[in-house]
Amino acid sequence: MPTSRELVAAALRREQPDRVPYCEVYVSRSFVTPLMGWDPPTTAKANFEGNEFTIDEYKAVAERLGLDNITFVLRAPVYSEIVPGDHDTLFYTRGLIRSAADVETILLPDPDDDALYEGAASFARDRGDYSAWFITRHGISPTMLSMGIEEFSVALYDDRRLVERILDLYVDWIEVVAERASRLGFDAFVTTDDIAFNNGPFFSPQIFRELVLPRFVRVAKRISIPWVFHSDGNVTPLLDDLAAVGIAAIHPVEPAAMDIRQVKRTYGDRLCLIGNVDMNLLSLGTADEVEETVRGLIYDLAPGGGYIVSSGNSLAHYCRPENVLAMSGAVRRYGGEQLPQTIATAPRRSAP
Amino acid sequence: MADLAPLTAAIEAGDRTTAVRLAQEAVAAGTPPQEILDSMTFAMQEIGGRFQRNEIWVPEMLIAARAMKEAMAVLEPVLVGAGIKPEATAILGTVKGDLHDIGKNLVGMMWKGANIEVVDLGTNVPPARFAEAAKEHGARLVGVSALLTTTMVGMRDVVAAIRTAGLDDTKVIVGGAPVTEAFAREIGADAYAGDAGSAVEVAQAALRG
Numbered sequence: 001m002p003t004s005r006e007l008v009a010a011a012l013r014r015e016q017p018d019r020v021p022y023c024e025v026y027v028s029r030s031f032v033t034p035l036m037g038w039d040p041p042t043t044a045k046a047n048f049e050g051n052e053f054t055i056d057e058y059k060a061v062a063e064r065l066g067l068d069n070i071t072f073v074l075r076a077p078v079y080s081e082i083v084p085g086d087h088d089t090l091f092y093t094r095g096l097i098r099s100a101a102d103v104e105t106i107l108l109p110d111p112d113d114d115a116l117y118e119g120a121a122s123f124a125r126d127r128g129d130y131s132a133w134f135i136t137r138h139g140i141s142p143t144m145l146s147m148g149i150e151e152f153s154v155a156l157y158d159d160r161r162l163v164e165r166i167l168d169l170y171v172d173w174i175e176v177v178a179e180r181a182s183r184l185g186f187d188a189f190v191t192t193d194d195i196a197f198n199n200g201p202f203f204s205p206q207i208f209r210e211l212v213l214p215r216f217v218r219v220a221k222r223i224s225i226p227w228v229f230h231s232d233g234n235v236t237p238l239l240d241d242l243a244a245v246g247i248a249a250i251h252p253v254e255p256a257a258m259d260i261r262q263v264k265r266t267y268g269d270r271l272c273l274i275g276n277v278d279m280n281l282l283s284l285g286t287a288d289e290v291e292e293t294v295r296g297l298i299y300d301l302a303p304g305g306g307y308i309v310s311s312g313n314s315l316a317h318y319c320r321p322e323n324v325l326a327m328s329g330a331v332r333r334y335g336g337e338q339l340p341q342t343i344a345t346a347p348r349r350s351a352p
Numbered sequence: 353m354a355d356l357a358p359l360t361a362a363i364e365a366g367d368r369t370t371a372v373r374l375a376q377e378a379v380a381a382g383t384p385p386q387e388i389l390d391s392m393t394f395a396m397q398e399i400g401g402r403f404q405r406n407e408i409w410v411p412e413m414l415i416a417a418r419a420m421k422e423a424m425a426v427l428e429p430v431l432v433g434a435g436i437k438p439e440a441t442a443i444l445g446t447v448k449g450d451l452h453d454i455g456k457n458l459v460g461m462m463w464k465g466a467n468i469e470v471v472d473l474g475t476n477v478p479p480a481r482f483a484e485a486a487k488e489h490g491a492r493l494v495g496v497s498a499l500l501t502t503t504m505v506g507m508r509d510v511v512a513a514i515r516t517a518g519l520d521d522t523k524v525i526v527g528g529a530p531v532t533e534a535f536a537r538e539i540g541a542d543a544y545a546g547d548a549g550s551a552v553e554v555a556q557a558a559l560r561g
């Protein structure tokens with residue numbers, strides 16, 4: 001049987017692995033603590049930008065949940081006020097970067113300093129058979145959150161130059177980080193920039209093309225491992241552009257926002273799809289409903305390759321453990337050899 | 353009498369300087385305040401429709417709402433003088449445990465744009481607070497936002513708090529990414545809207561019926 005790492009690699013290449021993989025971009029420590037029988041956390045965790053597990057803990061979590069990947073987080077700081085939410089969640093409220101003078105206060109860790117990558121390097125080295133994912137941000141969401149999403153939106157019209165200056169600080173940083181991370185032995189480079197909500201992107205496809213796309217191209221040139229693009233919400237209007245940049249996969253294809261079967265039909269020959277298991281279902285539904293949903297996703301999306309099962313966002317503290325276990329159980333039950341090799345829904349280009 | 357189409361257009365375009373100037377000119381020309389107001393609410397109605405149809409996005413909506421707000425500030429004293437009041441008062445807030453506020457803020461702007469007075473209680477609002485505020489302000493509408501599955505469930509308590517407070521004429525309208533029409537019905541809310549554009553139509557329908 002191929003390793004988790006090989007299964008994920010094949011799916012990211014849009015090939016059909018021996019079993020459909022199951023991956024998550026974020027697993028909350030609060031969620032796994034009771035499952036693992038760990039003591040409750042004593043301090044609030046910086047869950048947006050940090051690592052919540054040691055590598056040994058993460059591997060134990062992956063084993064327990066049937067995950068095929070483990071993740072390491074390295075992100076530039078966001079300049080926002082942070083208030084604690086419930087269950088150790090932290091929440092960005094007011095952005096702190098409002099003016100050209102504020103921009104001078106942005107200080108990102110030196111991306112050329114070897115010390116910055118020590119944790120990442122040992123994580124990738126010790127990954128075992130798991131697919132090791134490097135989690136960071138491209139720069140557009142730190143820009144939005146550091147300005148405040150509403151202030152950012154208005155500045156697109158009032159002071160585009162200010163937006164570009166902030167964005168370029170982050171993108172300059174991630175260009176170096178992308179190149180370094182690609183060489184550390186990670187299996188995927190994941191950017192988590194939320195640029196959409198249920199109805200569509202926060203800003204127009206035209207602004208995306210003017211402001212963001214050229215800076216995606218800059219980063220793409222530095223990445224030499226598969227790029228997994230995560231954004232909440234409905235990014236359908238941006239998919240042509242994202243595929244053209246060379247993004248390998250999109251996550252989490254939120255079911256309330258996007259029709260994953262439609263996306264598969266249109267983009268299945270260019271993008272691997274990861275996700276779509278509804279957060280409402282994982283937190284309010286029953287294990288049987290979860291199994292049925294995952295079975296349907298596997299049968300409709302996995303034949304021919306290019307589908308990885310994942311939640312429609314993350315394993316948040318409020319997901320039901322039995323539902324998450326039903327999700328990974330369904331992957332084992334339906335995603336293996338019994339899965340047909342031919343595609344029911346997605347026409348594929350024939351091999352040359 | 354001033355031609356009000358350019359005022360409507362300036363608000364739609366989010367051009368606040370022009371909107372304020374045209375509002376001042378219209379007031380100075382003695383245009384009936386109700387007509388000026390209508391030309392402005394018409395602009396916001398148009399903006400809501402475009403947002404719903406994905407012809408504009410959050411930034412364009414925000415700058416239109418800002419132009420509306422600033423032009424409204426010019427008009428307000430005149431409206432007061434003419435005895436023209438907001439159509440109704442709405443209490444608005446994000447439920448307890450939830451701090452997401454962008455969607456709620458957009459709904460608030462659109463309601464104001466439709467001449468509904470909005471009392472925004474902010475985020476993380478306990479159910480009792482909605483009821484107290486509704487009583488205090490004689491609100492006919494209570495708008496509740498939730499973006500998390502867990503906090504969405506708390507909307508049920510808001511509906512209960514309004515009902516227990518005996519606010520029989522107060523309509524509860526719910527919304528937010530995980531919320532569905534079916535869920536709204538299940539918890540006994542009076543209405544649901546999926547976006548800030550339809551939130552206006554739904555509010556107006558609730559006020560009528």
Ligand code: B12
Pocket residue numbers: 047085086089090091092093149194195196197198232233234252254257279280312313314316410449450451452453454455456458459494495496497498499500501502525526527528529530544545546547548549551
């Ligand atoms: C931006 C965002 C954030 C920002 C919020 C900034 C802020 N000041 O609000 C930040 C990064 C801080 C954040 C934090 C978190 N978030 Co968040 N976030 C989002 C995101 C990407 C967009 C939400 C948004 O602002 N949309 C823009 C507005 C315009 O849209 P909207 O809110 O949907 O509102 C529209 C309609 O819903 C409707 N509407 C909304 N309210 C109301 C009210 C009424 C009365 C009416 C009529 C209509 C209405 O009209 C609005 C305008 O059209 C969504 C993804 C998504 N699909 O929505 C996730 C999302 C809501 N977040 C999610 C999560 C899990 C979280 C966190 C728990 C993450 C964490 N691990 O800490 C925390 C929450 C902590 C807490 N206690 O609240 C999940 C929730 C999943 C679920 N079903 O439970 C989502 C859906 C992402 C996902 N992929 O699953 N988030």
